[in-house]
Amino acid sequence: EVQLVESGGGVERPGGSLRLSCAASGFTFDNYAMSWVRQAPGKGLEWVSIIYWNGGSTRYADSVKGRFTISRDNAKNSLYLQMNSLRAEDTAFYYCARVPPGDYSYYYMDVWGKGTTVTVSS
Amino acid sequence: QSVLTQPPSVSAAPGQKVTISCSGSSSNIGNNYVSWYQHLPGTAPKLLIYDNNKRPSGIPDRFSGSKSGTSATLDITGLQTGDEADYYCGTWDSSLSAGVFGGGTKLTVL
Numbered sequence: 001e002v003q004l005v006e007s008g009g010g011v012e013r014p015g016g017s018l019r020l021s022c023a024a025s026g027f028t029f030d031n032y033a034m035s036w037v038r039q040a041p042g043k044g045l046e047w048v049s050i051i052y053w054n055g056g057s058t059r060y061a062d063s064v065k066g067r068f069t070i071s072r073d074n075a076k077n078s079l080y081l082q083m084n085s086l087r088a089e090d091t092a093f094y095y096c097a098r099v100p101p102g103d104y105s106y107y108y109m110d111v112w113g114k115g116t117t118v119t120v121s122s
Numbered sequence: 123q124s125v126l127t128q129p130p131s132v133s134a135a136p137g138q139k140v141t142i143s144c145s146g147s148s149s150n151i152g153n154n155y156v157s158w159y160q161h162l163p164g165t166a167p168k169l170l171i172y173d174n175n176k177r178p179s180g181i182p183d184r185f186s187g188s189k190s191g192t193s194a195t196l197d198i199t200g201l202q203t204g205d206e207a208d209y210y211c212g213t214w215d216s217s218l219s220a221g222v223f224g225g226g227t228k229l230t231v232l
Contacts, residue, residue: 035221039163044124045210047221059219095167107214107221108157110178112166 002026002111004096009116016086016120022079022096022113030054030074033099035109036081038092038118046092049081050099050107064090086120093117125150126211128224134201135232142196142227144211150222151213156194158187159210161226167210171196201231 008020022034036048049070051058058070069082079096094116097109127145134140144156158171169178171187174194186197194211211224 037167037221037223044208044226045159045161045167045212045223047212047223050221059221061220062218093164097167104214104216104219105154106173107154108169108172108212109159109167110169110172112168114166115164 002098004098004111004113006094006096006113006116009094009118011119011121012086013122014087014120017082017084018086018118020081020083020094020096020116020118022081024077024079024098027098027111029072029077031101033101034070034072034079035097035099036070036079037095037097037109037112038090039095039115040089040092043092048094051079053101083118086118088120091118091120124225125215125218125222126213126224128209128211128227130225131228131230133230133232136201136203138201139197139199140201140229142198142209142211142229144194144196144224146192146194146213146222148192149217150192150215151189151194152192153216154214156187156189157212158185158194158196159212160205161208161210163208170209198229203231205229206231 035050051070067085098111159167161167174189215222
């Protein structure tokens with residue numbers, strides 16, 4: 001069964017750091033790009049970041065650029081999101097998602113995890 | 123404010139058809155493919171449509187998508203109470219070099 005399981009969420013103070021993980025199973029992880037998407041309380045889905053199959057190419061939403069870093073370990077079938085300089089507005093449910101092969105114009109996410117909650121509060 | 127524009131809510135009776143629109147620009151919908159997602163908050167979003175009008179395996183043909191110019195549409199026919207959820211359009215924005223979503227549309231089946 002294809003599965004993505006996020007972990008690492010929690011409560012952190014403004015200015016603090018958290019590292020999210022996403023464990024992938026049931027598919028050949030290094031054949032796929034991976035993304036992070038978040039949903040703040042009462043808001044819609046917000047795209048956060050993408051990393052390509054070999055980690056050589058990454059992109060970020062302007063709202064997290066310079067503060068968040070996406071990475072992957074293909075040997076461990078794992079995706080990560082290092083979140084630094086956290087702000088209250090980073091409070092959200094964070095989802096990892098699988099991105100099928102293809103260039104950017106075909107971008108979509110076909111498998112999603114159930115998410116992990118991040119709360120940034122003093 | 124979202125890059126893609128969707129109506130905040132739509133509603134229809136069971137068995138009826140509903141249409142959800144998604145409006146963008148030449149840097150996103152106009153030159154890239156559109157996908158649609160069904161989401162109940164706190165659960166994993168589900169892919170309904172990709173490449174403008176293709177359905178993944180397991181998605182019933184009651185769900186269909188189309189695109190024209192800088193706008194896209196999701197049609198849901200034969201509405202069921204289980205279709206009540208939030209629906210999002212998504213695509214790549216070539217100017218932003220980022221993925222983008224619409225603000226989401228809440229579907230109520232009356």
